[in-house]
Amino acid sequence: MILATIAARGGSKGVPQKNIRPLMGKPLIGYTIEQALQCPLINEVIVTTDSVEIAETAKSFGAKVPFLRPAELATDAAGKLPALQHAVQYAIKEMKLNPEYVVDLDPTSPLRLLEDIAGCIALIQKGNCDSVITGYRSNKNPYFNMVEINEAGFAEVSKNAGSVILGRQSAPIVYAMNASIYVWKTEVLLNQKSIISGKVKLYEMPQDRSIDIDSLVDFKIVELLLKEKVSHGPI
Numbered sequence: 001m002i003l004a005t006i007a008a009r010g011g012s013k014g015v016p017q018k019n020i021r022p023l024m025g026k027p028l029i030g031y032t033i034e035q036a037l038q039c040p041l042i043n044e045v046i047v048t049t050d051s052v053e054i055a056e057t058a059k060s061f062g063a064k065v066p067f068l069r070p071a072e073l074a075t076d077a078a079g080k081l082p083a084l085q086h087a088v089q090y091a092i093k094e095m096k097l098n099p100e101y102v103v104d105l106d107p108t109s110p111l112r113l114l115e116d117i118a119g120c121i122a123l124i125q126k127g128n129c130d131s132v133i134t135g136y137r138s139n140k141n142p143y144f145n146m147v148e149i150n151e152a153g154f155a156e157v158s159k160n161a162g163s164v165i166l167g168r169q170s171a172p173i174v175y176a177m178n179a180s181i182y183v184w185k186t187e188v189l190l191n192q193k194s195i196i197s198g199k200v201k202l203y204e205m206p207q208d209r210s211i212d213i214d215s216l217v218d219f220k221i222v223e224l225l226l227k228e229k230v231s232h233g234p235i
Contacts, residue, residue, distance in 0.1 A: 001043040002121065003099035003186075004036040005087050006063065008107050009074050010051030015216055019049075019107050020057045023219065024226055029054065031110035033061040036103075039117050044097060048087040050074035066095060081195055088189060101125075102184050108213040109180035111225060112205070120183045120203045130198035132183040135175035136210040143171040175202055178210035 008019040008029050020027040029047070036045040047058040047065045050073075055065040067090055073083045084104055091097045101124060103117065112134075120132045140146050142158035144165045150156050165171045181203070188198060211222055 001097065001099050002041055002101045002103060003088065003091055003097060004039075004042045004045045004103045004105060005084055006032055006036065006045065006047045006058070006105050006107055007080055007083055007087075008047055008049045008051070008054050008058070009069075009083075010049060010054055011074065011076065015213070015219065017053075018213060018219075019051075019054055021219070023110065024223060027057050027061075028110060028213065029058060029107040030061045032105045032107045033058060033063045035112065035114060035117065036105055037062050039114055041118060041121050042103060044091070044095075044099075046087060046091060046095075048083055066090065081192070085190055088186065099186050102186055102189050104182040104184075106179050106181075106212065109178065109211070110213070111209045111211055111222060112180045113209065116203070116205055116209065117181060120181045123201050123203055124183045124185065128199070129201040130185055130188040132181070132201045132203055133177055133196065134179075134181045134203050134205050134210075135177045136205050136207045138174050138176040139168070139207075140176075141168050141171045141174055143174070144168045175204070176210075178205060179212050180205065180210065 006029065012018045015021060019029045033045065036042055045063045047063045048069050049055055049065065050069040050071065055068065058065050069083060072078065073086055088102055101121065103121065120134065124132045143161045145168060146158045147155040148158050161172065192198065208225060211218055213219055213222055
C-alpha cells in the first residue's frame with residue numbers, strides 16, 4: 001500500500017496560518033488533500049499537524065488526522081523528517097497500516113499535477129532507488145553565476161568545473177528542489193538521518209508548477225497562475 005502524508009505546522013513566520021489561508025476561496029491545504037485523495041495509487045491520506053484549526057480544516061476535506069503532532073516536533077527548529085517518521089510510525093503501530101511506500105505532499109505547493117505524483121511513484125517502483133525528490137532546472141548555476149565569499153573575503157564561483165564556463169547553457173545542469181513531492185520506501189524513511197540520503201532519483205517538474213509558497217508574494221503569484229489555468233486551461 002501507499003501512504004500519503006501532509007505535514008502542516010501551525011506556526012509560520014512568513015505568512016501566519018498559511019496552510020489554511022484562503023487561496024481563490026479555498027484553504028491552501030485543501031488543494032493538496034484533494035490531490036492526494038484523487039490519486040488512485042494512494043491508499044491512505046493523513047495530515048500531521050500541531051494545530052487544532054488545521055486539523056479540523058483537513059478533516060473537512062476528507063483527510064485523516066489521527067493525532068496532534070507533539071510540540072517538540074512542531075517548533076521552528078524541528079526538521080520535517082522527524083515529524084514524518086513520527087507520523088509513519090503512528091500509522092504502522094496505531095492504525096495497523098503496512099505501507100510499502102510513503103508519499104509526502106507539501107501543502108505549500110498547490111500547482112503540482114496528479115501526473116507529477118504518479119510519475120514520482122512510478123520512478124521509485126522501478127526499484128533502482130531508495131527515494132524520489134522533485135525539482136526544476138535552475139536558472140542560477142553554481143558553476144557559472146552563483147558565488148561564495150572565500151576566507152579572504154572575496155567572491156568566487158561556487159563550483160569549479162575544471163574549465164572556463166562562458167555561458168549558463170554550457171555549464172553542467174543543476175536542479176533546484178521544489179519540495180513539492182517526496183517518495184520513500186518506508187523502511188528507508190524510518191531509518192534515514194536526512195531528507196537527502198541513499199540512492200535518490202529526481203523527478204523533473206517545470207518551474208511554473210514548482211512554486212513553494214513562503215511569502216505573500218508567492219501567494220499572489222500562485223493565485224495569478226491558478227486564475228490563468230481556470231480561464232485558459234492548463235498552464
